[in-house]
Amino acid sequence: MPWQEHVALVTGGARGIGRAIVRRLAREGAAVCINYVRNVDAADALRAELEFGGARVTSVAADVSDDAAVEAMVERVNNELGPVSILINNAGVSYQATLDTYDRGALERMRHVNADGMIHTTRAVMRGMRERRYGRIVNVASNAGIGTSLPGNAFYAASKAEVLILTRRFAMELGPHGITVNAVAPGYVETEMSRRGRSEKEWDVATRRLSALTILGRVGRPEDVANAVAFLASPDSGWITAQVLTVDGGRLDYVGHA
Numbered sequence: 001m002p003w004q005e006h007v008a009l010v011t012g013g014a015r016g017i018g019r020a021i022v023r024r025l026a027r028e029g030a031a032v033c034i035n036y037v038r039n040v041d042a043a044d045a046l047r048a049e050l051e052f053g054g055a056r057v058t059s060v061a062a063d064v065s066d067d068a069a070v071e072a073m074v075e076r077v078n079n080e081l082g083p084v085s086i087l088i089n090n091a092g093v094s095y096q097a098t099l100d101t102y103d104r105g106a107l108e109r110m111r112h113v114n115a116d117g118m119i120h121t122t123r124a125v126m127r128g129m130r131e132r133r134y135g136r137i138v139n140v141a142s143n144a145g146i147g148t149s150l151p152g153n154a155f156y157a158a159s160k161a162e163v164l165i166l167t168r169r170f171a172m173e174l175g176p177h178g179i180t181v182n183a184v185a186p187g188y189v190e191t192e193m194s195r196r197g198r199s200e201k202e203w204d205v206a207t208r209r210l211s212a213l214t215i216l217g218r219v220g221r222p223e224d225v226a227n228a229v230a231f232l233a234s235p236d237s238g239w240i241t242a243q244v245l246t247v248d249g250g251r252l253d254y255v256g257h258a
Contacts, residue, residue, distance in 0.1 A: 012091030016191030020222035031056035064117030135179035171242035187248025189220035215250025
């Protein structure tokens with residue numbers, strides 16, 4: 001199937017990494033649904049931009065932690081654009097805390113979005129993918145889930161580690177039906193989320209500190225991750241599944257017993 005025959009659903013697609021993924025898949029020729037929760041202005045602006053460029057695109061508000069909302073979203077995408085053949089599980093929230101400071105409610109909310117959300121969307125699209133014996137599912141995890149040493153990220157890392165193990169397990173379940181399931185694990189990427197709450201001076205300090213932890217000497221851009229996602233979502237990636245592609249500039253600060 002050429003890209004032009006594909007329909008992609010990108011969760012959390014209005015900003016940051018998700019927006020870059022939406023743009024990249026639309027540039028390849030796929031029809032794209034921009035999923036969002038609250039950022040309606042950002043979703044509308046992105047949709048208008050892509051429509052002006054000739055892309056087939058829609059946008060749907062749905063909280064991926066709500067399975068009923070996800071089912072309704074997928075039905076709408078199927079009706080408006082056609083059956084979903086590419087799912088990008090990008091929606092996620094970040095919560096920094098230590099054992100001394102964590103809040104149980106915030107922790108549960110993060111897990112409901114980061115892990116349960118991936119489960120809900122995968123279940124919602126897999127029936128159609130099974131019938132057509134084709135599908136590409138790419139989960140956006142984090143190198144935190146592999147074990148970077150950034151302080152305060154233990155619980156966020158745990159939620160992303162769950163995404164990584166479910167990627168492999170879902171690949172086992174869905175592979176016999178022609179569906180590939182892979183993940184990308186980005187490092188520190190400059191987005192609205194990562195800059196949130198930081199002054200320019202604080203951001204500059206953080207950028208220099210984190211850049212020094214990478215082989216390539218810089219933090220990531222959303223497009224760096226979008227390029228990797230597009231590779232795994234491609235019609236040409238049909239013999240790649242259950243894999244995690246780390247996209248972090250060669251981070252050196254992994255926790256281990258070297």
